[in-house]
Amino acid sequence: MSETFASLSLVPKTTTPLSAKDFKTDQEVRWCPGCGDYAILAAVQAFLPELGVARENITIISGIGCSSRFPYYVDTYGMHSIHGRAPAIATGLSVTRPDLSVWVVTGDGDALSIGGNHLIHAMRRNVNLKILLFNNRIYGLTKGQYSPTSEEGKITKSTPYGSLDHPFNPVSLALGVECTFVARTLDSDRKHLTETLRAAAAHEGTAIVEIMQNCDIFNDGAWAPLKDAEVRDENLIRLEHGQPIRVGASRGVFRDDRGELFIDEVTEANAAKVVIHDAHMDDPSAAFQLSRLSDPVRLSNTPVGVFRDVARPVFDRQMQAQIDEVSRKLGTGDFDRLLRSADTWEIA
């Protein structure tokens, strides 16, 4: 696909068409066999050519974790930084280089435990980042402690008697800080994952994509109800903008008098009342309500797709505009004039 993304208007276009192969590096991929990260890597490598921009104008910044090894495997510019700080580092890059497409790859521990603060600040500022949050509900790289998305009572190396913490819902969290683009998808659903990447890439500003990812070794099957062919369709809610929100084969999402959502069989009589998904509402409340539908343990009624996608001034653009504006008003900086901006005196 060579159609360009409006969001990448400042990024130089490529002249030669690229393929997934062009985004592979010579480094051996070192995840465990079966790890969900492989599928995400393949999907991203296959998707990137669609951006239509030169490889050298893409940069991927990651933190630390299994997931954060990602940049080594994608032949763009990249940085494997330190634990939790990728959004902060990427912010510095994004606001100084609007000519780059900047991606952040992070894990549930990296983004939501140690890195929670940078993440929420990047989102409120609407920094021009596409954040891929690989959520395997566990600390993989450190060999299996519970994470801020692990379900309550989780038995892990650090919680042999069960964890006590109530997990974050990453989508609710992102909506609570008014992130302008919030989506969720699955490592194993290549098509949905690719579509979600496409929507994120098209968004101007911060786009966060929670990717439900399987850790084969320390949390195998964490997302089974959403992946196993037999049950997934009954548990997943595939959000599509402008479409009625359906659950499984026969059910739908409805709203009661008090404004609360509930799920019921769709009949001919009530079909028209199925809630229509509107990802472009400025008020994040409706999206927030959808984020509350899923059961954090059984994973029933879990919406995937784009919860929210709205426009708001973008941080790097704003910063550039301010520089342009001030330069226009004051004239481009003249160092000698700056030195003399206070009272001076001459000694002969």
Next chain:
Amino acid sequence: MSETFASLSLVPKTTTPLSAKDFKTDQEVRWCPGCGDYAILAAVQAFLPELGVARENITIISGIGCSSRFPYYVDTYGMHSIHGRAPAIATGLSVTRPDLSVWVVTGDGDALSIGGNHLIHAMRRNVNLKILLFNNRIYGLTKGQYSPTSEEGKITKSTPYGSLDHPFNPVSLALGVECTFVARTLDSDRKHLTETLRAAAAHEGTAIVEIMQNCDIFNDGAWAPLKDAEVRDENLIRLEHGQPIRVGASRGVFRDDRGELFIDEVTEANAAKVVIHDAHMDDPSAAFQLSRLSDPVRLSNTPVGVFRDVARPVFDRQMQAQIDEVSRKLGTGDFDRLLRSADTWEIA
């Protein structure tokens, strides 16, 4: 009032009745004349006797900022810690000392800028803390830089051409991470402030109270539309559980077909349709929706009062219960047995 709070069931009761005076220290209060912090201090000192617990079983932990000087002025145990870390420090105290009533005092910079991560994690864990967030929409102590709650385009020392960041809405943020008690009140409304403190104190688990506070020196009048006698009643929405949500003298909050809230004149015809506030709903969506009503700049339609107040297991209780449970199962720890828990051998 000597009635005890259920939430303080593990905290020793006082035998001698206390008064506000008992909570004053010999340290000179060093805020600027006219600072809203004085009113909050007076309200807290007047309220604390109501808790019915001994002074020595109250501890106040603060970070750094003008507001964070608070503990020095209240004659309980207290710690003026470092910037942003009060929720983390208080968590360590709370989970080890369920016999204490632990309060956190923090500012908009302290809590939401540098301390954002600890704050959201304390809230998701439902640590037994009463968090008073003095929001003056500015950094006071460092002499007036914009804060994460400052309105967009704010001109301050660090943003002579206007700030670019979109502010946090602290209530939305807290609801996004499912804090079990979320409220908002005003420094200048002693009665409302005291009622809110009372409700927070009664809550088991994390209670966050955003107190809109005036900084006389660097952000005077930031909350004027909610404080000036002439206009405040038209701007404030006083939430009361179980009551219709009214706006000013004649208006009310309604819900449309798509579930969205809107504000309209209340007539005899529609009076029954005014939304009734339910702070006890498990789903935070309705409270979230209310948090979106206010305009961050003009401050019209700003709800105050308790947005959410729900029960969830409390972190210190859970930790104690786990210790009790394991001790019951394994027997109280015997060090010698522990040493011998692996294969041993004797050398004669």
Next chain:
Amino acid sequence: MSKQLITLDQVIIRFAGDSGDGMQLTGDQFTAETAAYGNDLSTMPDYPAEIRAPQGTLHGVSSFQLHFADHEVLTPGDAPNVLVAMNPAALKANIGLMGPGATLILNSDEFTKRNLEKVGYWSNPLEDGSLARYDVHAIALTSQTVDALKDFDLTRKEAERSKNMYALGLLSWLYSRPTDAARRYLEKKFAKKPEVLAANLAALEAGWSFGETTEAFSVYYEIKPSSPAPGTYRYITGNVALSYGLIAASVRSGLPLFLGSYPITPASDILHELSKHKNFGVRTFQAEDEIAGVGSAIGAAYGGMLAVTTTSGPGIALKSEAIGLAVALELPLIIVDVQRGGPSTGLPTKTEQADLLQAMYGRNGESPVPIVAAQSPADCFNAAYEAARIAVTYRTPVFLLTDGALANGAEPWLLPSIDELPPIDPAFLTEPNHEVDGTPVLWPFKRDPETLARPWIKPGTPGLTHRIGGIEKQDGTGNISYDPANHDRMVRLRDAKVQGIAREVPNLWVDDPTGDAELLVLGWGSTYGPVGAACEEVRKEGIKVAHAHIRLVHPFPADTGEVLRRYRRVLIPEMNLGQLALLIRGTYLVDAMSLNKVEGQPFKSTEIAAAIKDVLAHV
């Protein structure tokens, strides 16, 4: 066939395979057997930073080295006598460590063309003569295991998994080890999977029998038990010993233990271990990050707990601001740094000693903190206990430095008796400690004249409400003070308090058998083993050398300067670029030389021995 039994005084075995081959487990079990048999020993695991690096690659090799003997063992050993390599990658990654004549037990099943090429072997070393200098035993470990388990209802893949037990059986036979401990372990581990248990036991058995019957081995060995001090022993790793030391301090002081921590290699196992012992009242809190880890510990310390935070180097960097707060608050706090290769993420699973100066100086302002360093895996117990004792006695944060090699290394440990450990007295203040105009008042910063420690006051104590903070405090009252002279006094008082610890700790430990050595080798932390072994080695050649080892790195023991001046030369081997050396030189103006190795690997005793000879050749 009758086989010859040869008695050895010591052996170093290295097990190596793919991350998924279970080599750590095999090593652990062989070690358990060996410990139970009564040999002294020391171990060193070495594994990749990736969870499962790609199969069959060099990156994916995981190994475990064990040194055991009929005498005292100080290190995991330099050049192994035996290498068990489960695939070509394991051979290639480790062959460089093996001296000529060493025994290689190689899993011939894995020496396929594909596997060989994956690691850059363009011909098969089993056939091309390149291993001629070694005693090679190419054994089809995988297929023999599968064969031995053919009667079990297992897929081939499942059966293959037991090949590490087969290898364990073989090695157990070869070195006359009892297999009871391994059996017990398997029984416990697979209690709920009787089929798997039976298969593993059968593989173990089969490996043993293979050794006994095959003609491949004409000799087998025994290594007599060593004769250490009498008592009850167990085998213990540094991280577990450290955890036990903290629990012991909690039990002995009556202070409940609180750990605030964030997982990080190689420190996480302390969190894992302590989280098991809730029946000791231990509260473990997995915080959102390192700052919250230490922050929560400071809160717990304020609440009157024995508070601990554990991490590795990058985590210390994050904690440094809060540690400064603990210094200003003068609260007891134990900060454990299990050092790993740096800078930055560095070599996360490798060892190093490069955080000493970070521990000393990694905070703003004059912020003195005592530093205790553990010197062997079992010694982590004593070091942790001592750190807790100092923290409580002096009301101060204390650094406890270990490293990756100590944390994962293991050795036999003579079990202590809790009652014989030195007492730790929290001595909480419960009454006003000062008088102003005849009225009793609390002065939270009034110091003990001896230790200069301030009182520790638990919230909840009536009559002693007070506030503390990170701003400079007035001497005595603890109120905020911007007075210049007071600040200077407080800075010096905090420093004097820490320096004063030197008064009551033992003198510098020195081992100088002849008393007239010219060279002193000065070590700290985990160089204890290799320095000790090197000294023994060169002494056998008649070389006179002394070994001093610093346990309390800050402040230095009171007699350190005096000891240093007794020797013409001082050599300081460190796994860094000379951090202790800087402190020793700067403090005592002694021209100490550095021997530096920053390879993520412990010193070999031969490396130190060579340096000793080199220095002495130039005296």
Next chain:
Amino acid sequence: MSKQLITLDQVIIRFAGDSGDGMQLTGDQFTAETAAYGNDLSTMPDYPAEIRAPQGTLHGVSSFQLHFADHEVLTPGDAPNVLVAMNPAALKANIGLMGPGATLILNSDEFTKRNLEKVGYWSNPLEDGSLARYDVHAIALTSQTVDALKDFDLTRKEAERSKNMYALGLLSWLYSRPTDAARRYLEKKFAKKPEVLAANLAALEAGWSFGETTEAFSVYYEIKPSSPAPGTYRYITGNVALSYGLIAASVRSGLPLFLGSYPITPASDILHELSKHKNFGVRTFQAEDEIAGVGSAIGAAYGGMLAVTTTSGPGIALKSEAIGLAVALELPLIIVDVQRGGPSTGLPTKTEQADLLQAMYGRNGESPVPIVAAQSPADCFNAAYEAARIAVTYRTPVFLLTDGALANGAEPWLLPSIDELPPIDPAFLTEPNHEVDGTPVLWPFKRDPETLARPWIKPGTPGLTHRIGGIEKQDGTGNISYDPANHDRMVRLRDAKVQGIAREVPNLWVDDPTGDAELLVLGWGSTYGPVGAACEEVRKEGIKVAHAHIRLVHPFPADTGEVLRRYRRVLIPEMNLGQLALLIRGTYLVDAMSLNKVEGQPFKSTEIAAAIKDVLAHV
């Protein structure tokens, strides 16, 4: 009345009052007048940590000291000649600094019983004879100001606010200063409030006239202009000079400037200053915390900007993990630490030099970073420029240390010409820099043989896509490497790169007029002024003493050891407990003595002079 004009060679004036009295402004304006008049000068503000501490209390006193002369001025001066005290608190807080015979100008209106008791004066010092040793001028500054403004449409309170301008007028008369600069300032400030402007100008005028007419003053003074190097001068504070140094480096190198910072006293003014200059393409980013401040700067550095992060001690503690990453990535980065009193929150508005070892060692692993220290307010320009030059040339994070006294202190500055500053060449790599089997490839860690710097490669450069990270890298290729020997090599290479800077920087600056002094006073940073002044002072008494000052604190200039060994004694005055001393002693084994003052206040030259004499008395 005819008054006597006396010519002085120097004067030290201290303005003191309540935080709300506008003393900083008065001081600034008097300074501006004085600078414009052509005196050399040095200033030191001193204000409380609270925004507005309670009125009339000791905590609330804010003061501003100015030293000006007809010759070169090195410090803000020790004992002021004149104290202007706007209330009893200001008198009480400062009287201890005043020598006998000093002039006190006291605002008698404020010496009420209530105000006196508030600060513990139980009798009125204006009446009780306790000020007999001084030349006291009790003047009703407040009511005279109100009187002077009675024709303006102002409330009494509003009128009172101008009392600082009245005092400024009086002092300007007393020292024959022109008031044009103050007028211009007021005109600009109150351009939109003509009434207030007029009132302030009237107060200024009235103060001057009062001096001229009152009998209280029978003499007035003049201090002739000093005769510095010819050129254009302005008055500048350290923080502004530092900001300009960074902008100059940006202009000269062509690298856009990026600042990632979080506000903290006394560093915030750099953020404030830089945020004004967006027309230089300067991007300032007020981050959510210090970690994001440095993190964003690392991102910007990777993007090819001149990246800076600014903070004070506690902020450095927080940034330390990320600085370690910058060391591993080998990216240019300037880290500014405006040091303040520690540990922890300490004395946030006071000065100290106690972060040197934090800058050296406050990171995990071997993590060497060059350190540049500024030595006077105006010198912050040069130091910042030099830090930027080193960062870019060597692809390394560089620490730039200043302190509270330098940051807020001010002095006249001879304006530089941008074209004469040394060039800074980003020299971005744009093509492959290596060949493998004849194919050109990029080796992101291939080093310049001279500087050992690696290439800097901007994202967006075609053909050079590559990944970098905090894990140890293979020498040359930059790929992840766990190889032991490679790690050792990389650790030593990073160290050698930083050590190598010593080769190309100037020799140690030494001032030894006679060439045969026995004592060397060695300083760094802001002790430059007081050490220099102390040396001049004692030299007047015929004492021979040398002064050396270290600008590049790490690595030390190449000839440092040689210089040190030229002197029998070395004395190192520091506002800490001996941090440079440890490094000097440890590096050169020279028995340097320390003179330590940790009071949150700069050294007085007399304190250093006394120490010099003391040392020489014992040589």
